[in-house]
Amino acid sequence: MQWNDSANAGFSKAKPWLRVPPSYKAHNVASEQKDSNSVLSFYRQLLVMRHKEPALMGELCGVEGDDPTCLLTSAVQRRSGFLWC
Numbered sequence: 649m650q651w652n653d654s655a656n657a658g659f660s661k662a663k664p665w666l667r668v669p670p671s672y673k674a675h676n677v678a679s680e681q682k683d684s685n686s687v688l689s690f691y692r693q694l695l696v697m698r699h700k701e702p703a704l705m706g707e708l709c710g711v712e713g714d715d716p717t718c719l720l721t722s723a724v725q726r727r728s729g730f731l732w733c
Contacts, residue, residue: 649677649680649688650668650675650676650677651678652676653674653676653678658678675687
């Protein structure tokens with residue numbers, strides 16, 4: 649993610665070796681920190697939940713079945729878990 653809306657998205661004053669996407673003016677850490685509905689804020693909320701919810705502190709494994717997008721988290725010692733699809 650880009651840092652801010654300055655030249656080269658705030659990474660460097662030198663010419664970057666990868667092209668900076670045109671969206672860097674709107675989608676960057678500096679602007680998303682101010683928006684409670686941003687993708688950055690959403691991921692921060694997920695991280696807080698991961699550290700508070702015991703079932704999310706276990707292992708992550710695939711679930712056999714027809715849907716390859718399903719994942720199972722299990723905290724074996726706590727005997728709890730979540731199924732994510």
